Amino acid sequence: MKDDVRRMLEEGGIEEGDRVEVVGMMRRLTYEGEVSEEVKVEGILLPSTELNAPGNVVVKLKNGYNVSIKPTKVRLLEKGRGFKRAEVEGGEAGEGERVIILGTGGTIASFVEYSTGAVYPAITPSDFLRAYPELSRIARIEPKILFSILSEEITPAHWRRMAEAVKEAFEGGARGVVVAHGTDTMAYSSAALSFMLDGLPGPVVFVGSQRSSDRPSTDAALNVLSAVRLAASGRPGEVVAVMHGSTSDTFCLIHRGVRMRKMHTSRRDAFMSVSEPPLGIITGERIQLREDATPPGEGGVVVRTEMEEAVQLLQATPTLTPKVLDRVLEVSKGVVIAGTGLGHMRGELTERVKYWVEEGRAVVVASQCIFGRVNLNVYRTGRKLLEAGVIPASDMPPEVAYVKLMWVLGQTSDPEEVRGMMMRNLRGEISESSSPAGFGEEYYRWVERMGGGADG
Amino acid sequence: MKDDVRRMLEEGGIEEGDRVEVVGMMRRLTYEGEVSEEVKVEGILLPSTELNAPGNVVVKLKNGYNVSIKPTKVRLLEKGRGFKRAEVEGGEAGEGERVIILGTGGTIASFVEYSTGAVYPAITPSDFLRAYPELSRIARIEPKILFSILSEEITPAHWRRMAEAVKEAFEGGARGVVVAHGTDTMAYSSAALSFMLDGLPGPVVFVGSQRSSDRPSTDAALNVLSAVRLAASGRPGEVVAVMHGSTSDTFCLIHRGVRMRKMHTSRRDAFMSVSEPPLGIITGERIQLREDATPPGEGGVVVRTEMEEAVQLLQATPTLTPKVLDRVLEVSKGVVIAGTGLGHMRGELTERVKYWVEEGRAVVVASQCIFGRVNLNVYRTGRKLLEAGVIPASDMPPEVAYVKLMWVLGQTSDPEEVRGMMMRNLRGEISESSSPAGFGEEYYRWVERMGGGADG
Numbered sequence: 001m002k003d004d005v006r007r008m009l010e011e012g013g014i015e016e017g018d019r020v021e022v023v024g025m026m027r028r029l030t031y032e033g034e035v036s037e038e039v040k041v042e043g044i045l046l047p048s049t050e051l052n053a054p055g056n057v058v059v060k061l062k063n064g065y066n067v068s069i070k071p072t073k074v075r076l077l078e079k080g081r082g083f084k085r086a087e088v089e090g091g092e093a094g095e096g097e098r099v100i101i102l103g104t105g106g107t108i109a110s111f112v113e114y115s116t117g118a119v120y121p122a123i124t125p126s127d128f129l130r131a132y133p134e135l136s137r138i139a140r141i142e143p144k145i146l147f148s149i150l151s152e153e154i155t156p157a158h159w160r161r162m163a164e165a166v167k168e169a170f171e172g173g174a175r176g177v178v179v180a181h182g183t184d185t186m187a188y189s190s191a192a193l194s195f196m197l198d199g200l201p202g203p204v205v206f207v208g209s210q211r212s213s214d215r216p217s218t219d220a221a222l223n224v225l226s227a228v229r230l231a232a233s234g235r236p237g238e239v240v241a242v243m244h245g246s247t248s249d250t251f252c253l254i255h256r257g258v259r260m261r262k263m264h265t266s267r268r269d270a271f272m273s274v275s276e277p278p279l280g281i282i283t284g285e286r287i288q289l290r291e292d293a294t295p296p297g298e299g300g301v302v303v304r305t306e307m308e309e310a311v312q313l314l315q316a317t318p319t320l321t322p323k324v325l326d327r328v329l330e331v332s333k334g335v336v337i338a339g340t341g342l343g344h345m346r347g348e349l350t351e352r353v354k355y356w357v358e359e360g361r362a363v364v365v366a367s368q369c370i371f372g373r374v375n376l377n378v379y380r381t382g383r384k385l386l387e388a389g390v391i392p393a394s395d396m397p398p399e400v401a402y403v404k405l406m407w408v409l410g411q412t413s414d415p416e417e418v419r420g421m422m423m424r425n426l427r428g429e430i431s432e433s434s435s436p437a438g439f440g441e442e443y444y445r446w447v448e449r450m451g452g453g454a455d456g
Numbered sequence: 457m458k459d460d461v462r463r464m465l466e467e468g469g470i471e472e473g474d475r476v477e478v479v480g481m482m483r484r485l486t487y488e489g490e491v492s493e494e495v496k497v498e499g500i501l502l503p504s505t506e507l508n509a510p511g512n513v514v515v516k517l518k519n520g521y522n523v524s525i526k527p528t529k530v531r532l533l534e535k536g537r538g539f540k541r542a543e544v545e546g547g548e549a550g551e552g553e554r555v556i557i558l559g560t561g562g563t564i565a566s567f568v569e570y571s572t573g574a575v576y577p578a579i580t581p582s583d584f585l586r587a588y589p590e591l592s593r594i595a596r597i598e599p600k601i602l603f604s605i606l607s608e609e610i611t612p613a614h615w616r617r618m619a620e621a622v623k624e625a626f627e628g629g630a631r632g633v634v635v636a637h638g639t640d641t642m643a644y645s646s647a648a649l650s651f652m653l654d655g656l657p658g659p660v661v662f663v664g665s666q667r668s669s670d671r672p673s674t675d676a677a678l679n680v681l682s683a684v685r686l687a688a689s690g691r692p693g694e695v696v697a698v699m700h701g702s703t704s705d706t707f708c709l710i711h712r713g714v715r716m717r718k719m720h721t722s723r724r725d726a727f728m729s730v731s732e733p734p735l736g737i738i739t740g741e742r743i744q745l746r747e748d749a750t751p752p753g754e755g756g757v758v759v760r761t762e763m764e765e766a767v768q769l770l771q772a773t774p775t776l777t778p779k780v781l782d783r784v785l786e787v788s789k790g791v792v793i794a795g796t797g798l799g800h801m802r803g804e805l806t807e808r809v810k811y812w813v814e815e816g817r818a819v820v821v822a823s824q825c826i827f828g829r830v831n832l833n834v835y836r837t838g839r840k841l842l843e844a845g846v847i848p849a850s851d852m853p854p855e856v857a858y859v860k861l862m863w864v865l866g867q868t869s870d871p872e873e874v875r876g877m878m879m880r881n882l883r884g885e886i887s888e889s890s891s892p893a894g895f896g897e898e899y900y901r902w903v904e905r906m907g908g909g910a911d912g
Contacts, residue, residue, distance in 0.1 A: 152772070152795075152797070156775070183797060184797035184798075185774065185796055246896075262797065262825050263827055264896070265798050265825045266829070266831070267896065270825065270828070312776070314770075319612070319767055320769075324768060324788075339608075341718065342721050343721075344608040347609065369720050440702075440723065440900070444897040447897075
């Protein structure tokens with residue numbers, strides 16, 4: 001905190017935790033870039049961290065948002081209705097079930113560098129525990145920083161570290177584990193951890209936010225509180241993500257780690273379950289889970305982290321030529337091709353695929369539609385692909401088929417075992433029949449029936 | 457028609473156009489393959505074509521579906537409430553505005569080969585005019601077969617032929633043009649024709665079906681009738697598609713050719729407008745268009761069909777390495793990379809992108825989220841990409857950015873002109889601000905407000 005801000009607070013007899021009125025300038029992100037506007041807000045003054053924008057104060061509004069403001073005037077409204085700074089560095093805080101929060105970076109743990117207006121990943125788990133002190137009433141929290149990188153930089157090596165940290169957390173007595181992760185590649189990581197971990201005795205809950213924690217419109221508060229709530233509940237025994245279910249701040253959806261996708265660049269409700277309804281919904285303190293959610297395992301966690309990295313994901317477009325396919329397959333062990341519709345591609349590609357399958361490459365066919373199910377039995381094109389030896393991805397989203405293929409090729413190099421594992425449902429990534437609520441209007445109606453949705 | 461079926465009809469004094477009750481076996485597609493089941497239906501006996509499954513009769517049910525049944529019993533219910541066979545071979549039929557139907561193949565013009573259970577493209581436009589005789593009451597129809605291939609086989613050469621046939625059709629006095637096309641690659645073709653054609657004096661309406669016309673659950677009837685209705689209305693002056701808006705047979709949505717995507721492998725409501733609400737909705741005879749639909753042009757059609765085919769679409773995944781990127785860019789003039797989130801990729805890829813831009817390749821960055829808008833100004837990663845010389849795709853879906861890049865590189869090779877054209881809105885593919893109704897629950901609410909949606 002800058003000296004002039006500190007002085008302003010001291011002169012008013014204001015401490016962290018007091019209810020205050022703040023007048024000042026706030027930066028807001030628009031499509032045209034950052035704009036600065038004058039605001040007057042009421043809320044609880046939050047503890048400052050080294051990483052706050054210098055010269056700013058952070059205020060928690062009644063609706064749960066944290067706002068970062070460069071103050072011109074701070075007025076005391078009420079003393080001490082707030083909280084005490086949680087002392088959590090290197091230890092734990094709070095009451096109830098033990099929940100480990102693994103920090104990996106991303107927007108949920110990011111701050112704005114005011115010199116450039118850009119967003120950097122930096123806030124530590126203990127920083128966001130300070131920002132969301134309500135957490136300590138939900139569970140006994142122990143934050144642990146694994147690394148702090150932008151999520152687009154995450155590679156299989158990071159997945160391994162996450163999987164091992166999850167095992168360690170459960171072996172250390174955690175009821176559940178929260179993984180704070182950037183949203184960009186969260187679905188890749190959640191799929192990877194789903195396959196790497198088996199027999200989970202409690203939930204591994206990915207959580208992120210689309211707007212950083214110190215922005216007025218952050219979705220971090222509701223997401224983090226809901227994720228920790230789910231982790232503390234001890235259910236389900238699988239990898240999931242908890243993210244906003246709508247554009248307002250009213251409820252979160254639980255998505256299965258092998259069934260989710262970031263479907264919008266920037267909206268709070270960007271994440272969707274793919275080809276099935278969400279695994280559950282969290283409205284305030286109420287957690288509802290689908291009946292087929294995986295029960296917690298009673299043996300120990302099994303970790304298998306081997307991944308074949310020479311795997312690529314391609315999309316069958318009108319100009320994906322045999323030559324380009326060759327150039328990719330020459331340096332790959334396997335490839336997932338997102339075909340058109342039910343899983344189709346041009347005949348000349350099918351010919352090349354046949355060659356590469358004979359050369360020992362694993363070729364999986366998914367659909368670029370993303371939603372629905374590959375079916376290679378309906379059209380001649382599909383039958384020829386089956387004859388060429390491709391492995392149909394059934395109703396796995398393309399990215400999940402891709403991560404699964406990396407993992408399967410990490411476990412075995414026997415072509416028949418690869419085929420068998422790819423086509424067998426291992427973690428809920430393949431379903432026998434499709435729910436109408438897995439797409440479109442019916443998806444949102446399902447959410448509404450479960451108590452989420454429409455708010456005005 | 458097989459002799460025994462013909463005899464059965466003759467003995468009952470039954471002719472095409474009569475209302476009949478048919479008992480027999482019907483094949484139905486399930487995820488487990490084709491199943492055969494006994495059914496009893498009432499409806500109008502349709503004219504048989506050479507391409508009907510031999511030994512089957514085709515009956516139009518009250519709900520508009522055409523059912524193909526291998527009959528064991530046909531009973532006359534009422535004489536001649538039907539229609540006369542439309543004589544359209546090589547000519548035109550019907551009343552009102554002139555509409556050209558261009559046949560290209562696809563499920564909308566397909567039949568089931570009963571020996572294998574597979575679906576083949578074969579029915580000619582005049583065949584489906586016989587199947588949907590209501591068409592002749594909507595417009596003066598002139599069918600023309602351009603080619604008959606599965607839509608996954610469509611390449612830029614086919615786009616050129618379609619564009620030229622559209623120009624010819626308008627110059628021949630058509631009020632609108634319908635393009636019957638497979639759904640798999642319809643969005644690529646509609647984007648290609650959008651860019652190739654300018655100054656359209658009327659609508660170019662892509663139409664397809666997810667189930668073939670002789671299946672009990674075909675969506676072809678409503679789609680074709682609605683598409684011809686829109687074509688005959690003469691509006692809008694742009695390329696669009698007309699497809700089911702819900703899983704029931706109640707209304708169609710109009711999608712802008714540069715804003716649509718097949719989002720589900722098999723549902724009738726598979727097509728969605730991306731990052732904007734649909735361009736319009738057709739409920740029965742009522743056509744509603746958004747206010748910003750392009751008015752018909754008053755000059756002539758301008759056709760520019762040049763396309764650079766050495767363009768690829770890649771997705772930034774955790775294993776897309778500089779080596780793989782190099783192998784693709786070595787044989788490409790340009791590439792669209794579907795980055796993560798707002799348009800991100802790993803730093804090592806950004807370095808390679810910089811090299812390839814300096815080598816003269818056009819590199820466009822879209823988002824693998826599909827919905828939303830690329831914004832390279834928020835995070836450091838994005839700023840570095842901008843410094844490397846990439847062209848942001850704004851809110852174009854990745855496939856549209858890819859088709860546009862092919863077309864732009866076909867018009868100019870000057871890097872600054874390429875950048876300028878890619879970033880300028882040419883056909884509605886880029887919008888300045890995003891509508892909340894372009895994604896999620898709000899999309900379906902918009903449809904409902906327009907009179908579509910919820911039916912029980």
